[in-house]
Amino acid sequence: xxxTRTIGETxxxxxxxxxxxxxxxALTDVSFDVRQGxxxxxxxxxxxxxxxxxxxxxxxxxxxxxxVRFRGEVRDRMDPHHAAAQGIARTFxxxxxxxxxxxxxNIMTGRNLKMKSTLLEQAIYLGRNRREELEHxxxxxxxxxxxxxxxxxxxxxxxxxxxxxxxxxxARALAAEPLLLLLDEPMAGMNVEEKQDMCRFILDVNDELGxxxxxxxxxxxxxxxxxxxIVVLDYGRKIADxxxxxxxxxxxxxxxxxxxxx
Amino acid sequence: xxxxxxxxxxxLLAGVMYSLVALGFVLIYKASGVFNFAQGAMVFxxxxxxxxxxxxxxxxxxxxxxxxxxxxxLGVLIERFVLRPLVNQPQISxxxxxxGLTFLLEGIAQAMWGAxxxxxxxxxxxxxxxxxxxHLRINVSKFDVAAAVICAVLVTVLAVFFSKTRIGRALRAVxxxxxxALAVGIPLKQIWAIVWAVAGFVALVAGLLWGARNGVQxxxxxxxxxxxxxxxxxxxxxxxxxxxxGLIIGGSEKLAEVFLGPYVRGGIEGWFAxxxxxxxxxxxxxxxxxxxxxxxx
Numbered sequence: 001x002x003x004t005r006t007i008g009e010t011x012x013x014x015x016x017x018x019x020x021x022x023x024x025x026a027l028t029d030v031s032f033d034v035r036q037g038x039x040x041x042x043x044x045x046x047x048x049x050x051x052x053x054x055x056x057x058x059x060x061x062x063x064x065x066x067x068v069r070f071r072g073e074v075r076d077r078m079d080p081h082h083a084a085a086q087g088i089a090r091t092f093x094x095x096x097x098x099x100x101x102x103x104x105x106n107i108m109t110g111r112n113l114k115m116k117s118t119l120l121e122q123a124i125y126l127g128r129n130r131r132e133e134l135e136h137x138x139x140x141x142x143x144x145x146x147x148x149x150x151x152x153x154x155x156x157x158x159x160x161x162x163x164x165x166x167x168x169x170x171a172r173a174l175a176a177e178p179l180l181l182l183l184d185e186p187m188a189g190m191n192v193e194e195k196q197d198m199c200r201f202i203l204d205v206n207d208e209l210g211x212x213x214x215x216x217x218x219x220x221x222x223x224x225x226x227x228x229x230i231v232v233l234d235y236g237r238k239i240a241d242x243x244x245x246x247x248x249x250x251x252x253x254x255x256x257x258x259x260x261x262x
Numbered sequence: 263x264x265x266x267x268x269x270x271x272x273x274l275l276a277g278v279m280y281s282l283v284a285l286g287f288v289l290i291y292k293a294s295g296v297f298n299f300a301q302g303a304m305v306f307x308x309x310x311x312x313x314x315x316x317x318x319x320x321x322x323x324x325x326x327x328x329x330x331x332x333x334x335x336l337g338v339l340i341e342r343f344v345l346r347p348l349v350n351q352p353q354i355s356x357x358x359x360x361x362g363l364t365f366l367l368e369g370i371a372q373a374m375w376g377a378x379x380x381x382x383x384x385x386x387x388x389x390x391x392x393x394x395x396x397h398l399r400i401n402v403s404k405f406d407v408a409a410a411v412i413c414a415v416l417v418t419v420l421a422v423f424f425s426k427t428r429i430g431r432a433l434r435a436v437x438x439x440x441x442x443a444l445a446v447g448i449p450l451k452q453i454w455a456i457v458w459a460v461a462g463f464v465a466l467v468a469g470l471l472w473g474a475r476n477g478v479q480x481x482x483x484x485x486x487x488x489x490x491x492x493x494x495x496x497x498x499x500x501x502x503x504x505x506x507x508g509l510i511i512g513g514s515e516k517l518a519e520v521f522l523g524p525y526v527r528g529g530i531e532g533w534f535a536x537x538x539x540x541x542x543x544x545x546x547x548x549x550x551x552x553x554x555x556x557x558x559x
Contacts, residue, residue, distance in 0.1 A: 100437075
């Protein structure tokens, strides 16, 4: 990790979150914080509630109890698109790209909050709207360069292999220039080389742009390597919270992952 | 020979009128995945509002302006009261809601403005272009040509809008995946209101042209039925498809009526379009320009 990175104040704090779907308790009393500029990993066995936690942060689910505090302000019953407007971008475990649209168009939708022209200006197109489109297209091309997906720029996303779709989703999230990036299993289904590439992208984004990253990941090697701090969930509860070294030695984590001997 | 061209051109221009109605369907389908059964009723509603206002003494252009405002407001209301409660419901439920909307719009329009047939004069006469008649002996109506030009302008604007602007992209994104669109910051409700308002405006243009040609009457709603073969030919999501489909249907319909009609004692015009649509469904169901279904297994 680069010495020029600075980890700052608390950017996001999640306090006593409980979330149930009918009788199913997805999260019980989960609290942790994320500091500006750090890479925070959320790990745990399948079904532990990791994606649900991300959905709560993003505004897709509304918890029954508990608060989410982003940039110092408590957020109340927010929609995903309000969360996006606040500077939170995310990727999804099962990929939520616009399948019928090309890679370029998908990433351009990531820029939509930054575009300012009105409906009438867009109907006329020439003039302000066209200039704006070209500006944003230039920015998007930078991201495409960075993630090395130039060769599939015009391909409809539905035709791409899974690994490339994940990269396109990352590009779309980056296009919004977010303060907080939520990544849900960004390396699922990738081989060693692709995982190394993805790690490098995430580290670069965190390093050069100072973007705070919260990521859910199952590959322990990756998690231990790139995260600053880790939260461990099991059956909807937090069972550990700390640096990779602390978490690795934690008995409760070992029990949850490796099972308790009978 | 000049008779053949005359029929062909007449057919193509009639086809342009079908395209105009089909365009409204395409807009809504492209942007929200909903097949708007009420598009014909919207055409009728818009035209009736214009003539109703003109009957009350409002001059033509202000009446059109007011009607545009009415159609935009209608779009916003439809989004608020018909679509929003049905977010995330299956497509068929949304389709049925638009069927209900049809009856509602037809009823309200006739309750407000009366059920009489009314003529509409939009200032373009239905007379042959003299130059063509004198030099090439082809009878082409000025009105048809004007309609074609209006349609061409509308289509160009919409095509550019969808492919190159922020809102156009947002419309396509919303049709593809609601959740993803929300996650990227696209305000779903605003977008739907915009798309229905624009479709309402297109319905107004179609209503004016069709109303001027056939008179503004209840039968105007059935114009939408003719748009169906156009959509099947061109693809439900394609603006270019609506134009090409319209031209093919219009042209072939008229040619069939005039040249094949005598062999089967006439009446071809009524069903020929549907037979072509049927053939297309067998051979190329997604239409000429429709999106091919991509399934990566």
